[in-house]
Amino acid sequence: MVNITLPNDEERLGFLDSRIKRLGDINVAGDVCLSEIVMKTENFTEDELCQLVREALHEAIVRTHVTGCPEGLQVSQVDLLAAVKIVQPRFGRQEEVLQQLMPYEYFDRRSNDAVPNQDNLLITGHPGLSCHLVEGNPKSGITTVAAQMALNTDYRFVKYISSVSWPLGLSDSKKCQRIQDALEDAYVSRRSCVIIDDLERILGYGALGKRYSNELLQMLMVLLKKLPPKGHELLIICTTNRRDVLQELGLLSVFTSVRNVPNVSTPKELLAIVGASKRFEHEELLQIESAMEGRNVSIGIKRLLGLIEWVNPIEPDRRPGKFLRKLGEAMGWVENKF
Numbered sequence: 001m002v003n004i005t006l007p008n009d010e011e012r013l014g015f016l017d018s019r020i021k022r023l024g025d026i027n028v029a030g031d032v033c034l035s036e037i038v039m040k041t042e043n044f045t046e047d048e049l050c051q052l053v054r055e056a057l058h059e060a061i062v063r064t065h066v067t068g069c070p071e072g073l074q075v076s077q078v079d080l081l082a083a084v085k086i087v088q089p090r091f092g093r094q095e096e097v098l099q100q101l102m103p104y105e106y107f108d109r110r111s112n113d114a115v116p117n118q119d120n121l122l123i124t125g126h127p128g129l130s131c132h133l134v135e136g137n138p139k140s141g142i143t144t145v146a147a148q149m150a151l152n153t154d155y156r157f158v159k160y161i162s163s164v165s166w167p168l169g170l171s172d173s174k175k176c177q178r179i180q181d182a183l184e185d186a187y188v189s190r191r192s193c194v195i196i197d198d199l200e201r202i203l204g205y206g207a208l209g210k211r212y213s214n215e216l217l218q219m220l221m222v223l224l225k226k227l228p229p230k231g232h233e234l235l236i237i238c239t240t241n242r243r244d245v246l247q248e249l250g251l252l253s254v255f256t257s258v259r260n261v262p263n264v265s266t267p268k269e270l271l272a273i274v275g276a277s278k279r280f281e282h283e284e285l286l287q288i289e290s291a292m293e294g295r296n297v298s299i300g301i302k303r304l305l306g307l308i309e310w311v312n313p314i315e316p317d318r319r320p321g322k323f324l325r326k327l328g329e330a331m332g333w334v335e336n337k338f
C-alpha cells in the first residue's frame, strides 16, 4: 500500500519558494509567479517539485547560452513553465499515452442520429467509486471512446492499463500486482480515472475451452468494487469486446453503466466519417454517396478508418472505386461491381 500524501496548494507554494531560494547565486527573474506554477502542479509529489526546479534551472542555462541574455543567467517564468511540461508526475494524467491511441481527430458519433445520445452516462463530481463499461464488436472503437471519456474529465490522475504493454509470459500474480499498483496510485489523488482496456484479454480469456484466470477474475471482482479513501473520487472505465463473457463470469454487475459502441450502420454515418477524414475530394465524396444509396452498412469504425487510410495513396480518379470495392468485400455486398 502506498502511503503518499500529495502536498496541497499552500504546501506546494512553500516548497517551491524554499527550493527556488536555495538556488544560491542564481538570479530569479522578476516575472516568476509561483502561484501559476502551483495551479499547474496539483498532483506533484515533493520529489517531483524538486525535480521541476532543477529542470527549470537547466532550461535557464540552455536559454541563456542560446540567446546570450544580457542579464546573465536567471531563472524566469518561461523556464518554470517549460519544466512543468518536462516533469511527468507519477500521479498525473497519461495524456500522451491516450493521444497515441487516437491518431485521428475524434469523431463524435453522438452527434450522429445513428447513435443514441449517451452523454448522461458519465457523471462526475461525486466522491466515491463509479465503474463504467464500454463494450462493442471488435474494431468498433471502444478504446477510443474510453480514452475520450477520460480526456473529457478534468481529473489530474488518468492512467491507462492494457495487457498489450505487459511483457509476454507475465505470471497472473504479477499481472494482479500491476493492476493493484495502478489503483493504489489512483487512491492517492483526490480525483482519479483509470482505464482498463480489453478486460477479457486481461483475464486471459481464450474462447477455445473458455479458459480464463480465476486469480485475475477474483482480484478484479474485489478491486472494481473497492471504494477509494473518504472524500476521493475514482472513475474506472473498462472496455470489452465480450460482454457475454463478462456476463457469464458474473463481472457485469459491478458496473454502474454499460455503454455500447455500435458498428457504423447507416450510409449517413459512414459518409459523415468518410467526409470527416478529409481524405477524399468533393467529387469523390459525391461518387461514394450515390453508390451507397440503399446499401446495408455494418462496419467497425476502426476497420473503416483502416480502409480510408489504405486507399489514400491511390490517384483520386481510381480512389472511390477502390474504396467501394474494399468496403463491399468487408460488408459482403453480393453485387459488388465497383
Ligand SMILES: Nc1ncnc2c1ncn2[C@@H]1O[C@H](COP(=O)(O)OP(=O)(O)OP(=O)(O)O)[C@@H](O)[C@H]1O
Binding pocket: 101, 102, 103, 104, 105, 106, 107, 108, 109, 137, 138, 139, 140, 141, 142, 143, 144, 145, 241, 301, 302, 305
Ligand atoms: N470515434 C472515433 N473518432 C476518430 N477515430 C476513431 C474513433 N473510433 C476509433 N477511432 C480510431 O480507430 C482506431 C482504433 O480504434 P480503437 O482502438 O478504439 O478500436 P477498438 O474497438 O478498441 O479495437 P480492437 O477491437 O482492435 O481492440 C484508432 O486509431 C482510433 O483513433
